Amino acid sequence: MNAGKTIMIRRLGLAAVLATLAVPMLMPGEAMAQRRQQMPSREELGGGTTAIPLPQQEKTFPLGASWSVVAMNGKPVQDRRATLIVDQNLRGTGFGGCNTFSASAYPLRQQGFAVGPIAITKRSCDKGTLDFEKAFLMALRATNKWDLVNGRLVLKGGAGELTLSRSL
Template identity: 85%
Template sequence: MTRRLGLAAVLAALVAPMLMPGEAAAQRRQQMPSREELGGGGTAIPLPQQEKTFPIGASWSVIELNGKPVYDRRATLMIDANLRGTGFGGCNTFSASAYPLRQQALAVGPIALTKRSCDKGLLDFERSFLTTLRATQKWDLVNGRLVLKGSAGELVLSRTL
């Protein structure tokens, strides 16, 4: 008989919360910390940022290389729908595979380059531009400008026609 009472008590303890959902919900609400306790106060809860879409098919011109403005050099970049990056480095034209990835990452493959001869200053600029482009790991759109960042530095590009 005592065994039956013990089993009945266990069943009653398990079934009682199911029969009183309002009371169980009230207990859970009381245990939840308030916004003030969480430090939220009257501030809005930040929403997760929506991932940006890479501007495929847009033409860009370099306006800044590693923090220095580019006035007298012309360098361009465009990544097409076939994920092929093409452009002009200041002396030579180039192409490379270029893959925009999740979380605003960018992978640029080996660069194929024409072999025109130019003055040393122009070739030095082109080498710096292409080295920075090849090492790009992240991209962002900031105030209508394309920013490419990587281990070799940063490129800032402006949209061109």
């Protein structure tokens, strides 16, 4: 019987500890009131005229627009041509400088971007054009973020940054 009392006391001790931990969780209104009291008033912050920043509005990816590369990794592209269009079916197509390509292209929330495996034609071109095309397609495939900056589409990822301008 003595062993039974010891087990009961241990259980009561555990129950008391759990109840002590659970009480603050059961009274969220009181905890919130305490947090609010600790925050400074508008007057303390500067007379109540402090501007409250608005959340940034989510941008919409420009589906169906035709884009041409104007810069790669911050360097202007002058004598090369590469294009990209992402259509309503989330299919990215374009010209890499020598070959045409297509791939799945998904604009995501918070200006994320994902490009699937790229299918490409197999034309032969000079080495400089093929090197440019390879760098362009690698940067495109590795893209994970996009933005519109001064009317230009900027694609960023682990293999570099592409800046594209609207084209016809």
